[in-house]
Amino acid sequence: MMRILNNIPIRRKLTLIIMLISTVALLMASAAFIISDRLHTEKNLGNNLLIMADMIAANSTAALLFRDSPAAIETMGFLDSQDNIQAGVIYDINHSPFASYHKKGITIELPEPAGQTQNIMFWDDYVEVFADIDYEGEQIGIIYLRSDMQAINDRLALFFGIVVIVLLASLLVAFALNERMQYIITAPLLRLSAIARQISIERNYSLRATGNSRDELGTLTKDFNAMLDEIEMRDKKLKQNQGELEERVVKRTRELEVTNKKLASAKQQAESVAMRMQHQAQHDGLTGLPNRALLNDRIQIELSHARREETTLAVLFLDLDRFKIINDSLGHATGDQLLCVVARRLRKCLREGDTVARLGGDEFMVLLPRINAVADADQIGNKIIDELARPVSCNGHKLHITTSIGISIYPYDGSDANTLVKNADISMYRAKELGRNKTVYFTSEMNAGSRKQLVLETSLRNALEKNEFKLRYQPKIDINSNRIVGVEALLRWDSPGIGFISPREFIPLAEENGLIIPIGEWVLRQSLAQLKEWHMAGHDDITIAINLSAAQISKPGFEDVLKDALLESGTNPACTELEITEHAAMKNIETATITLNKLKKMGVGIAMDDFGTGYSSLSYLRRLPIDTVKLDRSFVHEIPDNNGDVLIAQAIIAMTESLNMELVVEGVDNERQLEFFKQQGCRLVQGFLFSKPVGADKILAMLQAQAITGSVQPARQ
Numbered sequence: 001m002m003r004i005l006n007n008i009p010i011r012r013k014l015t016l017i018i019m020l021i022s023t024v025a026l027l028m029a030s031a032a033f034i035i036s037d038r039l040h041t042e043k044n045l046g047n048n049l050l051i052m053a054d055m056i057a058a059n060s061t062a063a064l065l066f067r068d069s070p071a072a073i074e075t076m077g078f079l080d081s082q083d084n085i086q087a088g089v090i091y092d093i094n095h096s097p098f099a100s101y102h103k104k105g106i107t108i109e110l111p112e113p114a115g116q117t118q119n120i121m122f123w124d125d126y127v128e129v130f131a132d133i134d135y136e137g138e139q140i141g142i143i144y145l146r147s148d149m150q151a152i153n154d155r156l157a158l159f160f161g162i163v164v165i166v167l168l169a170s171l172l173v174a175f176a177l178n179e180r181m182q183y184i185i186t187a188p189l190l191r192l193s194a195i196a197r198q199i200s201i202e203r204n205y206s207l208r209a210t211g212n213s214r215d216e217l218g219t220l221t222k223d224f225n226a227m228l229d230e231i232e233m234r235d236k237k238l239k240q241n242q243g244e245l246e247e248r249v250v251k252r253t254r255e256l257e258v259t260n261k262k263l264a265s266a267k268q269q270a271e272s273v274a275m276r277m278q279h280q281a282q283h284d285g286l287t288g289l290p291n292r293a294l295l296n297d298r299i300q301i302e303l304s305h306a307r308r309e310e311t312t313l314a315v316l317f318l319d320l321d322r323f324k325i326i327n328d329s330l331g332h333a334t335g336d337q338l339l340c341v342v343a344r345r346l347r348k349c350l351r352e353g354d355t356v357a358r359l360g361g362d363e364f365m366v367l368l369p370r371i372n373a374v375a376d377a378d379q380i381g382n383k384i385i386d387e388l389a390r391p392v393s394c395n396g397h398k399l400h401i402t403t404s405i406g407i408s409i410y411p412y413d414g415s416d417a418n419t420l421v422k423n424a425d426i427s428m429y430r431a432k433e434l435g436r437n438k439t440v441y442f443t444s445e446m447n448a449g450s451r452k453q454l455v456l457e458t459s460l461r462n463a464l465e466k467n468e469f470k471l472r473y474q475p476k477i478d479i480n481s482n483r484i485v486g487v488e489a490l491l492r493w494d495s496p497g498i499g500f501i502s503p504r505e506f507i508p509l510a511e512e513n514g515l516i517i518p519i520g521e522w523v524l525r526q527s528l529a530q531l532k533e534w535h536m537a538g539h540d541d542i543t544i545a546i547n548l549s550a551a552q553i554s555k556p557g558f559e560d561v562l563k564d565a566l567l568e569s570g571t572n573p574a575c576t577e578l579e580i581t582e583h584a585a586m587k588n589i590e591t592a593t594i595t596l597n598k599l600k601k602m603g604v605g606i607a608m609d610d611f612g613t614g615y616s617s618l619s620y621l622r623r624l625p626i627d628t629v630k631l632d633r634s635f636v637h638e639i640p641d642n643n644g645d646v647l648i649a650q651a652i653i654a655m656t657e658s659l660n661m662e663l664v665v666e667g668v669d670n671e672r673q674l675e676f677f678k679q680q681g682c683r684l685v686q687g688f689l690f691s692k693p694v695g696a697d698k699i700l701a702m703l704q705a706q707a708i709t710g711s712v713q714p715a716r717q
């Protein structure tokens with residue numbers, strides 16, 4: 001019921017309430033009226049009956065006294081004219097009916113008057129009255145009259161009819177009035193509700209409800225408007241805050257975008273530096289071909305496939321014939337160009353999946369995995385020979401080049417990478433001996449005739465005794481003052497039998513057969529003695545950098561050798577720097593860390609040579625007690641034109657700055673490189689631009705000239 005009431009509109013509720021109240025009020029008024037009217041009518045009826053009874057009693061005294069019942073009946077005859085009288089009875093003193101009257105058609109049972117006195121009694125549908133009949137103060141009989149209630153009931157029915165009509169008319173009027181009047185209450189409420197709805201749709205909080213009555217609705221409107229004032233104020237504040245927030249979000253988003261872009265570009269740079277460094281570590285700087293390290297990896301991988309799949313693979317060792325002549329006569333630039341052309345042509349001759357690598361100088365190697373027959377290697381070798389035989393135009397020269405190729409085959413000529421490469425190398429020498437420009441398969445007899453290796457090794461064993469080693473010194477320049485601040489000692493071997501051999505070639509050999517230990521000690525003592533001479537000549541601020549090999553630092557007791565050499569020469573340890581290549585340090589990082597720490601404690605400086613080529617991790621570098629980093633010349637060569645090299649150089653410069661290390665830039669051989677590193681804030685450089693490695697007397701002359709002029713000048717190009 002309540003739910004139904006809740007769901008109907010207020011005006012209907014008002015109508016209902018008013019109708020209900022009106023009905024109740026009217027019903028109650030009607031009931032009061034009807035009851036009072038009925039009581040009144042009943043009283044009148046009773047009184048009339050009593051009057052009639054008294055009249056009959058008075059007129060029937062004689063009839064009773066004389067027992068004249070017809071006279072008594074006649075007396076009651078007027079009752080016929082009374083519509084409502086049903087019956088009348090006169091009883092004698094003995095309560096026996098004396099005379100009676102009945103309206104036609106009505107028969108009633110005569111009541112027993114015993115004990116009755118003058119009395120009126122109302123029953124459901126009739127009224128009866130008893131009255132005494134007296135004569136001279138004595139009762140002589142009783143009169144009884146009975147009347148129906150028809151008149152009363154008719155009147156009641158009439159009244160009911162009137163009440164119903166009045167009620168209906170009143171309700172109708174009340175309804176009509178209510179329909180008109182209810183607007184006094186509902187109109188302001190509807191206005192409020194309409195405004196509330198409009199506000200919620202339009203979000204326009206400046207709207208207000210109208211109405212200024214002083215009743216509760218007026219108060220409600222006022223409160224509603226006050227609430228809107230508050231909402232409007234908060235809305236304005238909210239909008240203002242929202243605006244500020246949006247502005248801040250936009251600003252912050254812009255800042256984040258900028259930061260993201262910076263981060264992305266830093267990440268890109270870092271990735272490209274890392275990729276570039278990895279590429280540099282695995283590729284030849286001049287030709288872009290894989291280097292020895294990458295080739296070795298590939299041979300290992302292909303060997304494991306070949307073992308599993310029981311296939312055959314070939315390793316071809318190539319050496320260009322008489323390349324040295326071209327290099328010496330036409331210059332290194334032409335030599336380099338020629339090597340690049342050779343690299344391109346080699347690539348052209350091979351299938352996808354084959355590898356061609358440059359081992360250094362004019363040596364190349366080709367890996368042919370999964371060959372069908374041993375003869376395939378020879379076929380490809382000859383294809384290469386033909387391809388390289390085509391003349392090459394370089395710097396205005398038409399060059400003719402041939403190549404000698406040695407071939408070794410897995411599984412016949414070796415089961416591991418080292419043996420296969422060594423045997424291909426041996427057979428390449430055999431090809432040279434056999435007149436060059438040909439391919440030669442390895443045969444087991446050749447092992448004995450690994451002449452080059454043998455000759456080189458025997459010569460190396462005697463070189464120290466025969467005093468064939470020399471030291472050259474390359475100045476290290478402070479480019480802020482253009483002054484020589486130190487030199488690097490570089491070993492030279494000019495064998496009377498073989499000729500000049502690069503340290504890059506004989507030092508790995510000396511490391512392999514252990515000769516590096518006595519050779520290295522000789523270099524150490526010789527360099528320190530030379531330094532002492534320069535100091536004695538008045539150039540006592542000059543330092544010397546001495547290269548150490550991995551074998552030297554891994555041999556226990558090296559620190560004693562150094563101590564002894566320092567004592568013998570009488571030089572200050574602080575003027576000595578020991579260079580160790582990144583590769584050598586990483587070979588055995590644990591031993592390197594221990595030994596280098598011991599050396600450092602003796603007061604000498606430690607430099608990391610050829611930095612950037614070993615692709616070692618920063619965490620390793622931080623473990624080593626390094627004072628100086630030498631940026632490898634492979635990164636310097638194409639600066640400032642090669643963007644990748646520029647990025648690597650900048651990254652390494654930033655790294656040394658943050659780790660508080662000194663940086664020496666190697667291989668600066670032109671003004672543009674010098675300008676670039678000056679701009680990057682680098683202080684120390686080494687390179688052909690200032691000087692090639694030269695003899696000790698030349699260094700002395702340069703130092704003396706510097707003492708006079710105050711500086712050295714780069715060679716003008």
Ligand code: C2E
Nearest residue numbers: 490491503504507523547548549667668669686687688689
């Ligand atoms: P390194 O220690 O990095 O020496 C620098 C090499 O770069 C030297 O080659 C030097 O001649 C060359 N170089 C310097 N400036 C330029 C330049 O502007 N352009 C070019 N193209 N090259 C430049 P070198 O003397 O042939 O030495 C090669 C490597 O042999 C040395 O590299 C070092 O690792 C090793 N080595 C040399 N002497 C010794 C030594 O006494 N002991 C040991 N263990 N290794 C040595």
Ligand code: MG
Nearest residue numbers: 488547579609
């Ligand atoms: Mg060095």
Ligand code: MG
Nearest residue numbers: 609610630666
């Ligand atoms: Mg170096």
